[in-house]
Amino acid sequence: MxxxxxxxxxxxxxxxxxxxxxxxxxxxxxxxxxxxxxxxxxxxxxxxxxxxxxxxxxxxxxxxxxxxxxxxxxxxxxxxxxxxxxxxxxxxxxxxxxxxxxxxxxxxxxxxxxxxxxxxxxxxxxxxxxxxxxxxxxxxxxxxxxxxxxxxxxxxxxxxxxxxxxxxxxxxxxxxxxxxxxxxxxxxxxxxxxxxxxxxxxxxxxxxxxxxxxxxxxxxxxxxxxxxxxxxxxxxxxxxxxxxFVADFIGETNFLPAQVETLADDHALLRITGGQLMRAAGREGLHQGAQVTLSIRPERLQLVAPDSPETTPCTLVEQIYLGTDLQYQVSLADGSHLRVRTPNRAGQNQSFVPGQRLGLQFDRESASVLLD
Amino acid sequence: MNSRPIAPGSALERRRALGSLLGVSPALLAIGLFLLVPILIIAAYSLMQANPYGGVDQVFSSEAYTSLLFERQLDDSLAFTDSYLIIALRSVGIATATTLITLLIGFPVAVWLAMQPIRRRGLLIFLITIPFWANLLIRTYAWILLLRGTGVINNSLLGLGLIQQPLPLLYNDGAVLLGLVYTYAPFVVLPIYATLEKMDMRLLEAAQDLYAGRLRTLRKVVLPIARPGILAGAILTFVPCLGAMIAPELLGGGTKLMLGNLIFRQFSDARNWPFGAALALVLMAAVMLVLMFYAMRTERLRVAREGK
CATH class of the missing domain: 3.40.50.300 (P-loop containing nucleotide triphosphate hydrolases)
Structure with missing residues (x-):
């Protein structure tokens, strides 16, 4: 054929x-x-x-x-x-x-x-x-x-x-x-x-x-x-x-409220709680200043030392050992909880304790704007 | 649970063996009392001399078995007679016809039952067992009321002007067949239903998915799976039909005898208990031989197919 x-x-x-x-x-x-x-x-x-x-x-x-x-x-x-x-x-x-x-x-x-x-x-x-x-x-x-x-x-x-x-x-x-x-x-x-x-x-x-x-x-x-x-x-x-629904059903994700900052031809810049800017593919029906929800996967987030540049301050709530990965739950200043996941590599990720203040780094390109 | 191995021949093992023997003893007792003892009594009677006033004289005689096939002439010589053989063949014929008709009626009913939603099945099964609540004799008399010349059916047809003369519905082989089919139909429905109920209905979808139409699905999937039930139903119908007495007596008018009537008459009018006993034993032996032959053949087939 x-x-x-x-x-x-x-x-x-x-x-x-x-x-x-x-x-x-x-x-x-x-x-x-x-x-x-x-x-x-x-x-x-x-x-x-x-x-x-x-x-x-x-x-x-x-x-x-x-x-x-x-x-x-x-x-x-x-x-x-x-x-x-x-x-x-x-x-x-x-x-x-x-x-x-x-x-x-x-x-x-x-x-x-x-x-x-x-x-x-x-x-x-x-x-x-x-x-x-x-x-x-x-x-x-x-x-x-x-x-x-x-x-x-x-x-x-x-x-x-x-x-x-x-x-x-x-x-x-x-x-x-x-x-x-x-x-x-x-x-x-x-x-x-x-x-x-x-x-x-x-x-x-x-x-x-x-x-x-x-x-x-x-x-x-x-x-x-x-x-x-x-x-x-x-x-x-x-x-x-x-x-x-799709974001939640397929894999794990974090939902973040965000506001549309600028709209370009093929992408949008969105400001999330804590002031960081995220870049996502554009969608029909977006307009400047609109309140939207972003989906961002746990493995696209990183925990770094507090007060690093371009990070959002957060507090570690819980750490879960998954074998292949380590999963953290952190809380932001507005009280929302996010999940972070990192591969389990030797000598890394071991040094955090619950309650510790950390910085949350977003992979800028990895959010997507949800329609509802 | 005690999982320690028990040494063979130990006191504990012997006690367990005794325990399990005690456990099955009611069954052994029931079989002995209600099956073996009566058969032995029948066997003993069949080898004695008939007392013309009923009962037997305790004198050994093989006359009962001889008279199955031979008639004693006036000069005391034996001549072959086929009168009982004919009755036996007619019984086999009617039993076969009854079995085939009940299967033709019972199989679709069982299939239909198995397809019903589970909630409704209980009620339907219950309805099928309702006839068992009334005595067979009474139910057979009810058929006489329906079938006789001035019965419900003939009166209705005459009243409607569909016929001028009453139809001869009663006292013939057709009436016997009807009575037997009516009596044994539930015995066919229930075992077939039992096998179909366990069948995975998705097999029907699988067959259709694989290009089998309704007829091929029935022939290649439903019938083979229902086979044990069909056989059980056939045996449950055929065997008692061979010895059936009430339907031939009441609906057949007692003119054309079946084995059941023949045996019954030996113990009543004819007062020839040894001959009745011999007839009963021969009938039972024949049925058992056929069933054993069949069981062995299916076992051989199963072994050939599945091993072990």
């Missing part, structure tokens, strides 16, 4: 999709109004807290639920009204949903045999595809086992292979790693990413785990309360959050 083509046609387009359960006027609204374009060959993540509508959206792409309004286009074709078995998309379910009465190989063959194409394919081709898929997830040795004889991680791989076997145009993954333990989860992240690269299939991944989203995705859509809050690359989402 040419680059031009992939620019023109999104793999999946969600157009003005709305989902209301029960009565269209009074029923609970799962999705208010969602517009999204998911590109061809992209690892796209729907990220949000539980109840944000991300799973509903995924289930609508799969065909288990139908939108109350709007269109779902798969490579330009509206599939919103088609049953799941007529959509060339496959799902990796949260709890795997492997068929307990079939062997691993039979599980993998199921989709191929059910597919209209399967009858033309023939037995040998199906067997070959099954071994190909087993090799992809390194489960060749387990072909004749039953799902109940496998560990959670192994079942996960089988579920992935089963969904990939019929060559879906888009693969949907519904929190597939949430049932695994931490180490396995981290290993599977890398593996999922590499399998996506190898197969070239568009992945749509649902998770509530922001770390998972940041490490794996090409792009992320952050959802809350049935609406898309922000769409962007992981670094956009983390460093330029649109609003308070």
């Amino acid at each position: 040419s680059a031009l083509h992939s620019l023109q046609t999104a793999a999946v387009s969600i157009r003005s999709v709305r989902k209301v359960y029960g009565d269209p006027q009074t029923g609970p609204v799962a999705l208010k109004h969602v517009d999204l374009d998911i590109r061809d060959n992209e690892f796209f993540t729907l990220l949000g807290p539980s109840g944000c509508g991300k799973t509903t959206l995924l289930r609508m792409i799969a065909g288990f639920e139908f939108p109350s309004a709007g269109e779902i286009l798969l490579y330009g074709e509206n599939i919103a009204d088609r049953p799941p078995y007529e959509r060339p998309v496959n799902t990796v379910f949260q709890h795997y949903a492997l068929f307990p009465h079939m062997s691993i190989a039979e599980n993998l063959a199921f989709g191929l045999e059910s597919h209209p194409m399967g009858k033309r394919l023939g037995k040998t081709a199906i067997t070959q595809r099954v071994s190909e898929m087993l090799a992809l997830v390194q489960m060749e040795r387990f072909a004749d086992r039953r799902p109940s004889q496998l560990s959670g991680g192994q079942q996960q791989r089988v579920a992935l292979a089963r969904a990939l076997a019929p060559h879906p145009k888009v693969l949907l993954l519904d929190e597939p790693l949430s049932a695994l333990d931490l180490k396995l989860r981290q290993a599977m992240r890398e593996e999922l990413k590499s399998i996506q690269a190898k197969t070239g299939i568009t992945f749509i991944f649902v998770t509530h785990d922001q770390e998972e989203a940041l490490t794996m995705s090409d792009r992320i859509a952050v959802l809350a309360e049935g609406q898309v809050q922000q769409v962007g690359r992981p670094s956009d989402i983390y460093e330029q959050p649109n609003n308070r």
Whole structure:
């Protein structure tokens, strides 16, 4: 597929999709109004807290639920009204949903045999595809086992292979790693990413785990309360959050009240409590003198000796040892608390005690202006 | 918890073994008293001579078993007779038909039940068990009131002018079948429901996601998973149907005998207790052989599939 083509046609387009359960006027609204374009060959993540509508959206792409309004286009074709078995998309379910009465190989063959194409394919081709898929997830040795004889991680791989076997145009993954333990989860992240690269299939991944989203995705859509809050690359989402929700949900942050001092073409200068000036990317709707909220990440703050130039005086409240990092809580003159985080390096950061007066240094370029 | 290893043969181990034996003794006692002893009595009776006034004379005789297949002629020679074999075959036929029909009715009902929201299921299961509250004899008499020539159904149809003559609904094989299906349908619904209730409903979504339509999902996912329940229901229907007595007697008019009626008559009108006992034992042995054969075959299949 040419680059031009992939620019023109999104793999999946969600157009003005709305989902209301029960009565269209009074029923609970799962999705208010969602517009999204998911590109061809992209690892796209729907990220949000539980109840944000991300799973509903995924289930609508799969065909288990139908939108109350709007269109779902798969490579330009509206599939919103088609049953799941007529959509060339496959799902990796949260709890795997492997068929307990079939062997691993039979599980993998199921989709191929059910597919209209399967009858033309023939037995040998199906067997070959099954071994190909087993090799992809390194489960060749387990072909004749039953799902109940496998560990959670192994079942996960089988579920992935089963969904990939019929060559879906888009693969949907519904929190597939949430049932695994931490180490396995981290290993599977890398593996999922590499399998996506190898197969070239568009992945749509649902998770509530922001770390998972940041490490794996090409792009992320952050959802809350049935609406898309922000769409962007992981670094956009983390460093330029649109609003308070996104800033707070992705990683840790500090909220600082500030006043717009000067507006330039591409940036704004803002004065925060304590008199320091911060520089942030401009936004529509800003005007001189406006009161706004800034988000600034804890790792972009530094604790230095008090009365250093260009610092804000603060008092250390608490110090928390996190292993990889040290986290401090400091209070400013106006009583607000901020979090500061520094990497845990030998011989540093050890000398502070709670109650100590310190200087807080801001990384000037690292604040972002929130819309609300 | 005491987790220290116990030396084999030690006093403590022997006491534990005795304790666990005591623990299961009520079960052993019940099996012995209510299963083994009656069967032994039946076996003993089947090997004695019939007393023409009922009961048995305590004289050894294998006459009961001989008369299953042979008739004693006037000159005391034996001639083959197939009359009991025909009754047995008819019983198997009616039991098979009943089992198939109850499965056809019971399976969809069980699937539907398993799909209901959990809150409603309790009530529905309760409704299915309601027939058990009334005695089977009374329920079967109720069918007579419905089916007979001047019964509810015929009177309604006549009243509506749909028919001119009452339909012959009662005293035929159809009425027997109806009565048996009615009696055993709940025994099919409940075990199938029990297996489906445990099924992960997401498997249905997984099947549809993998391009299986409704029919293929039913055939490849629901039916195999419900298999143990279907088999349990089939056995719970087929076995008692073989020996069923009330429905054939009341609804069949007692003209075409089934094994249950045949056995019953040996102990009542015919006053041939040894023959009744022999019939009962042979029926039980046949059923047990079939079930054992089946159990062994499924075990072999399971071992072949899963190992161990």
